[in-house]
Amino acid sequence: MPERRPRLEGKVAVVTGAGTSGEGVGNGKAAAVLFAREGAKVLLVDMAADRAEETRVMIEEEGGVASVFQADVTDGDECAAMAQAAVDRYGRLDILDNNVGISARGSVVDVTEEIWDRIMTVNVKTIYQASRACIPKMMETGGGAIVNISSIAGLRAHSQAPYTTSKAAVVGITISMAGDHGPDNIRVNCIAPGLVYTPMVAHRMNDEQREARKNAAPLRTEGDSWDVAYAALFLCSDEARWINGVVLPVDAGLLTVTPVTYNTISGQARF
Numbered sequence: 271m272p273e274r275r276p277r278l279e280g281k282v283a284v285v286t287g288a289g290t291s292g293e294g295v296g297n298g299k300a301a302a303v304l305f306a307r308e309g310a311k312v313l314l315v316d317m318a319a320d321r322a323e324e325t326r327v328m329i330e331e332e333g334g335v336a337s338v339f340q341a342d343v344t345d346g347d348e349c350a351a352m353a354q355a356a357v358d359r360y361g362r363l364d365i366l367d368n369n370v371g372i373s374a375r376g377s378v379v380d381v382t383e384e385i386w387d388r389i390m391t392v393n394v395k396t397i398y399q400a401s402r403a404c405i406p407k408m409m410e411t412g413g414g415a416i417v418n419i420s421s422i423a424g425l426r427a428h429s430q431a432p433y434t435t436s437k438a439a440v441v442g443i444t445i446s447m448a449g450d451h452g453p454d455n456i457r458v459n460c461i462a463p464g465l466v467y468t469p470m471v472a473h474r475m476n477d478e479q480r481e482a483r484k485n486a487a488p489l490r491t492e493g494d495s496w497d498v499a500y501a502a503l504f505l506c507s508d509e510a511r512w513i514n515g516v517v518l519p520v521d522a523g524l525l526t527v528t529p530v531t532y533n534t535i536s537g538q539a540r541f
């Protein structure tokens with residue numbers, strides 16, 4: 271059997287939200303670790319530097335290469351500095367994982383205008399800002415790959431009007447960028463994680479709710495951040511060289527069994 275080359279050998283990746291909001295491993299941290307394991311040099315971007323620092327330690331303990339860049343990716347100037355830092359530190363920029371995102375519950379009647387604007391800014395504008403800064407750097411070296419983290423909440427009702435709207439917009443910006451930048455050899459794809467158990471949601475979940483989430487999807491197994499990160503690794507690798515503009519659910523098949531409804535607020539599944 272021929273020896274396998276690391277799948278991202280020679281590449282430089284930027285991961286936004288590369289820390290985790292709590293104990294354990296979130297989607298951004300898992301993606302950064304897998305990218306580094308497969309040979310990429312990774313710029314770990316987070317507005318909370320201490321969170322990204324934990325990811326850096328994890329990567330370096332495994333012998334990988336990574337460094338922290340503190341930035342609020344809602345800000346255009348900070349995103350420009352982030353893209354420049356990747357090039358200054360590692361010589362190029364090939365991969366962008368637009369992972370930053372926050373959730374908000376409630377219907378359009380419940381949600382305040384302030385929360386609405388905040389969710390749109392953090393979940394959608396960050397992708398615009400980070401991509402706007404990184405794409406020209408990718409073009410300088412002949413192309414690249416971007417993965418945007420949406421959610422199945424962007425594809426079906428979830429009692430989270432602003433979150434669903436923002437995550438549907440992530441699908442929209444993916445499609446638009448894929449069309450605009452395919453000719454630059456920049457592929458842009460999107461992952462829609464399902465009811466994965468991550469630190470982002472763990473704090474608001476008891477065992478019963480966790481079990482109901484697990485059993486809502488046909489596979490009846492619990493997903494975690496590594497499931498999302500393996501999908502990101504594939505989409506950002508050259509193995510996906512002919513895949514552009516897709517929305518990949520990573521959800522144990524939950525979307526196939528609609529109209530099962532799962533209320534993320536009450537934690538009750540209805541079949």
Ligand SMILES: NC(=O)c1ccc[n+]([C@@H]2O[C@H](COP(=O)([O-])OP(=O)(O)OC[C@H]3O[C@@H](n4cnc5c(N)ncnc54)[C@H](O)[C@@H]3O)[C@@H](O)[C@H]2O)c1
Pocket residue numbers: 286287288289290291292295296297298299315316317318321341342343344369370371372373392396419420421422462463464465466467468469470471495
């Ligand atoms: N956990 C789930 O069940 C689930 C399901 C579907 C989709 N998602 C999506 O996964 C993504 C998040 O995954 P995670 O597990 O890494 O979340 P996380 O909350 O553990 O980590 C996100 C990190 O982003 C950072 N961050 C937040 N706003 C920022 C900003 N403006 N600038 C820079 N950094 C910022 C936080 O400090 C945090 O460290 C989100 O897009 C979320 O919507 C999660």
